[in-house]
Amino acid sequence: MTAKPGAAKGGIATVKYDEVEVGQEIPAVDYPVRRVNLVMYAGASGDFNPIHWNERHAKAVGLPDVIAHGMYTMAQGGRFITDWAGDPGAVVDYGVRFSSMVVVPDDDEGATVSISGRIEEKLDGNRVIVVLTAKSGDSRVLSKARAIVQLA
């Protein structure tokens, strides 16, 4: 298969450019966030800020409880977009603003981040802009969350 002009090198999305329309919704997926996920993310990312694992410290600096790493939430948005596109190499641009905290209580449920998407714009070179909505409870935890995805 020959890559189209502007195609990301390596990896081809399974979603076809000609089959998506502006305004098309990508159904929401719920991602659980428990304390153990934050501990694992701290280790894998190297971000050991205690507000992400130590309740005593989080409360001492004025937070309601332990909060998720913003980058953990952003990574869930990355999962959402790469699972939709079908190939992680199809994501050529991905940016977010962290608009509110994901508070993660120390219980069996933890928190949930619910992510959905919408095709915002079709670009040249078989690329699309996907805008993500990420909510935890009633709060929007990401704003200006968008990805440019190289489709087939």
Next chain:
Amino acid sequence: MALNREFVGRAYEASAPYEVSRVKIAEFATAIGDQNPIYHREDAAVAAGHPDVVAPPTFPIVFSMSAAGEAFGDPDLGLDFAMVVHAEQRFEYERPIYAGDRLHCTTTITEIRSVGRNEFLTLRSDVSTGEGELVCRAYNTIVERGGAA
């Protein structure tokens, strides 16, 4: 304390290239709960058209901030790291990052601005191969709460 605007434009180079390994990609993917085989198995990645396992889109956060640590720790900048929160993050890819890449990272302070009582500092990290091929750029904005008060 207001941040020192003289730091805008300063660039910091990581002391050594970052070697991307299959093990680290798999660890990072597991930590974000992503079992996509393209992150975990070379054969799955190759079958999908990649030369090796691919790093998830947010993976560069693992290494792209290390050079900036030098700036953040410089007392002349005036940053109180205890008050820092992540405000914005963006990754712009020329190509995916693969296991086996040796990546050089240079981080530049591109902007410092006040919004209300807060100080915003933006960094751009240019990630390239030893041959000078640009692989990705990471843009990171942090906010120091109360810094401009």
